[in-house]
Amino acid sequence: MIFITGSTDGLGLLAAKELIRLGHEVVLHARSKKRLEEVANALPKSAKVLVADLSNMQEVKHLAKELNTLGSFDTIIHNAGVYQAPKDLIFKVNVLAPFILSSLLNKPKQMIFINSNMHPHGSISFENLSLESGVDYSTSKLQLLMLALAIGRRVPELYLNSVDPGWVPTKMANYSAPDSLEEGSATQVWLASSQDADLNKKYFYHMKEAAYDSKADNIAAQDQLIKKCEEMSGVEFLYSYKGLI
Known part of the structure; x- marks a missing residue:
């Protein structure tokens, strides 16, 4: 069973459709009931959709x-x-939503974080970080990469990878980006369908391992x-993994 956040359009929906075609049970996510109603006809009929x-x-x-009521996800x-x-x-x-979900969900077998080639432009300073100040997009993707690396460090048996899908024509890019939407979703489909031990704790671009900014490795x-995410959310990091790691 696979869960994909933001899966009512773009990369998320394309990945969901392909994973369902390959025989996986996929749970989709929509940000609101209104959004779900708007796109219902485009979604796979067999898929369960949760709203948040x-x-x-x-x-x-x-x-x-x-x-968690549905069980543990692959x-x-x-x-x-x-x-x-x-x-x-x-x-x-x-950043904060992936932190909360990663910490509260039953431990899956694998996590995949969709990142961006803009993450090297992000700032590693957290001195003024707050819910009110927020961060720019590049910094959010650097922080997401750091979150993924921190989870991978603390839960070594968990398959965990980050994926740069490229600059693809989605709503985020006003549908004008030059890269292929199909190539942008192919890596996460490939990883979600694989049990290859070599495909673990890496950063991928178009199904090949790629380099990421080394400042994300700063433990x-x-x-x-x-610590900042814990304070802002009231959620203990990897809370649901207690007794399992």
Whole structure:
């Protein structure tokens, strides 16, 4: 069973459709009931869809509870993200929501984080980080990479990878980006369908391992980010993994 955040359009929906075609059971996510009604005809008929606004911490926590009632997932794909939005919204959706879900969900076999080639432009400073200040898009993707690395460090048996899908024609890019949407979703489909031990704790671009900015490897900064997220969300990092790691 696979869960994909932000899967009612773009990369998330394309990945969901392909994974369903390959025989996987996929749970989709929409940000609101209104959004779900708008796109219902485009969604796979067999898929279950859960609703939560990822900028609302209480809704994210409720989403985690709903997902846990379904059991333990094989793969969680953290796909949802916002780009041209207020900084506080960018932080809540792109960083804090994945932190909360990763910490509260039953431990899956695999997590996949959708990142961006803009992450090297992000800042590693957390001194003024708050729910009100938020962060720019590049910084949110650097922080998301740091979150992924921190989880991978603390849960070594968990299959965990980050994926740069390229600059693809989605709503985020006003549908004008030059890269292929199909290539952009292929890597996460490939990883979610694989049990290859070599495909683990890596950063991928178009189904090939790629380099990422080394400042994300700063363990002290990772821990500082985790502490900030814990304080802002009231959620202990990897809370649901207690007794399992």
